[in-house]
Amino acid sequence: MLDVKVLNMNGEEVGTLSLSEAVFGIEPNTVAMHAAVVNYLANRRHGTQSTKTRTEVRGGGRKPWRQKGTGHARQGSTRAPQWTHGGVALGPKPRKYRFTLNKKVRRVALLSALSCKVAASEMIVLENLELNEIKTKAMVKTLANVGANGKTLIVMPEVNENVIRSAHNIPGVRTALTNTINVYDILNHDNLVITKEAVAKLEEVYAK
Secondary structure, eight states: OEEEEEEOTTSOEEEEEEEOHHHHSSOOOHHHHHHHHHHHHHHHOOOOOOOOOTTTSSOOOSOSSOSSSSSSOOOSOTTSTTSTTOOOTTOOOOOOOOOOOOHHHHHHHHHHHHHHHHHTTOEEEESOOOOSSOOHHHHHHHHHHTTOOSSEEEEESSOOHHHHHHHTTSTTEEEEETTTOOHHHHHHSSEEEEEHHHHHHHHHHHOO
C-alpha cells in the first residue's frame, strides 16, 4: 500500500492515508495515456471549418477569353483555384473528429495518470474541502496553505457549489468530480488536490 499525508485546509498534517496500489500505484502506460489525450482533444473539436469550392464561389460563369489564339493558357472560369478570389481546391469541409476508445484502454490510461501524480508527489490529499460561502479569496488561501502552486485540478466526490464557484475565477484552477475526471486534465495540471472521500470513491470503482 502507498501511504500519503492527509492535510487539513490550513495545510497541517492530520494523518496518513493508505492508497490502493491497483489504482494509484500501477506501472504507467504511456501509450494508453497518449491515446486518451488524443481522444479527448479530438472529441472536443467542433469540426465546423469550411472552405468554398469553385462551384460555391460567386461569379466566374463566363469564359474569360477565347480558347485559342490569345497566347494565354486556356481558362474556363475566373473562379478556378489558381485565380485570385477563386475557389479552394481540397480545402476543409465540416466533419466529425470523434472516435471512441476501448473501455480497457480508458481505464488503464486513467489509472496510469493517477499513478504518475502519486509517483511525482503531485497529489495532495485533503481531509475535507468545505467553504461556508462563495469566496475566491478563501479558496486561494486554502490552495496556498496546502502548497498547490501553479495549475491545480481539484477533485471532489460530489457537487459543491461553494467550492466550484470559489475556484472558478482563479487562473489555472479547475474543479472536477470523481466521475468526470479525465486523463488530459490530470496530466495538464501541476497539482491534483483530492479529498479523502473522493479517493475512496475512486478506489471503490477502479480497485476491482
